Amino acid sequence: MLNLLRNLTLRQLQIFAAAAQYESFARAAEVLHLTQPAVSMQIKQLEEAIELALFERIGRRIALTEAGATLSHHAKRILGDIKDAENAMRALASADGGTVSIGLVSTARYFVPRQISRYAERHPKVDIHFSIAERDTLLRQLQDNAIDLAVMGRPSVELDAHCEPLAYNPHVIAASTSHPFVDAARFDLHELRHDTFLMREPASDTAAVANEMFQQHLFKPARTLALDSHETVKQAVVAGMGVSLLPLHTLRLELLAREIAILHVNGTPIDRVWHVVHMNAKQLSPACAAFRRFLIEKTGAWLEGQFADLTPTAQVASPFVQT
Template sequence: MNYTLNQLQIFVKVAQTKSITKASEELNLTQPAVSIQIKNFQSQFELPLIEIVGKKVYLTDFGKEIALSAEEIIEQVYAINNKMKAFKGQLFGRLKISVVSTGKYVIPYFLTDFLKENQGVELSMEVSNKEKVFENLKKNEVDFSLVSLPIEGHNYEYLELLSNELYLVGKPEILDQNPKKNAKLLASNLPMIYRELGSGTRKIMESYLQHQEIHVEKKIELMSNEAVKQAVLAGLGYSIMPIIGIKNELQNGSLVIIPQMGLPITTQWTLVWNHGKKHSAVAKAYLQFVLENKNQIIKKYFT
């Protein structure tokens, strides 16, 4: 056996994502590079590790065992590196955060200075929809989650970061900005572009439309906030979107806010963690950093 740590890390990522494409994106590698490393890793075993059906990767029973062992080896390597850093008096370890997709416009500003000040801290961040983020939190797989909608129950602790405002937006040349125009008429002219089921933004949209008694006949469903934005920019339809992700487009005039009764909808970007969670030294330090610097970060980047 002559496999490398790099091959182990790539195999674990493929096992986690069940996709060569997704693994390459998360590892910032090309798909051919990932495929080659997986092929080289596989060549060292007589039994198959994976099966590829279509574009989806399935682990064999043997592959599942190897993936578990590989994760343990990687954790041990991290532990060795962290012990060295501890002797040098540095804060070390991994900060694990799950973020709803539109939260990617928020969380980097609350991480940058902390990571610069603590070079021994590694960041593991998963960006997904609200359902997946809640699943990560429920399984205690992360230190913190960033959400824009409250999570039901009393098993969580919260730290509010800043407000999240959602508006109806579209292209200026195809959407009437008259504030008296009825949203029901808009809904009959162009498709409403939705996020996928499980998205917090979609939940907000559906709640608003139901409350305003607006029936949407034409719908388009897309899997990310960025995809929705590009579809609106292309003139495919309009959508209710968090303003934080479209600031540049509003400033340059490629998108406009369409005034509507009941909008904007305001929620809160909130850092959430399990009640009574025993935070690692890194997680404790990060929480303290956010408490101490939240107002300065908001003032600098979000006012």
């Protein structure tokens, strides 16, 4: 019978996790400042200890076996817990040191990095890492303890997590500046029945909001076109290929350049909320707790100020602005 506690070392777990992440012994060796033979030897010893193959070779690359994928899942959690312990010890005296990792859905990239920069100016010893991924990936990373916090629009009701409202997230209908309804004061969504609606992929939050709008208005577009990113959607809108329901916070540069206009459709802007999420079981380090508090207290007011002069819809007071 296997006895991992007796046979497995923390160094082997670190080496295995790096090899699993990069799917390359050479890359793992480079990141860990080891030689490739040293990495190969440690992986071989680990496989001998557990009596299972962890990697298989496919051409010139390696891939995880089923056993490797299972161990990788647990390794992420173990190393994440060790990182938590290290951060807690390092930051016992103050919240001005340590590391924070935060994951963002793609639309949050338009404002959260600026908040990270603002915080870093005040707390230069806090090391904040951020990554961008799909919502489902962020939820898995939270569960695996691979990230401390996540910013997203739709928190999961199934996840045992704490979700705090962060900022007002209005969705508006964007069109090219040559659209015939640009100067219309107010009109019904059905007036756009002949337009092509440019959509994000079905799994995205933005597509979910658009489909909910269609259902509420008993509306069916003449044509929809799914695109792979907000940047692609915006360029298609600028080119006059169609209209799109988009988060207002993704449009600042295009509004400043007067490349995109907001159509005043009845029922818009559609009110949604940004959330900052962490697992209930997660013991936030002092640095992480302080950064989370900064996001909650400062983001709403900052976003409102960024859009106050660009569109009348953004002048509505956010319920999350701290006074």
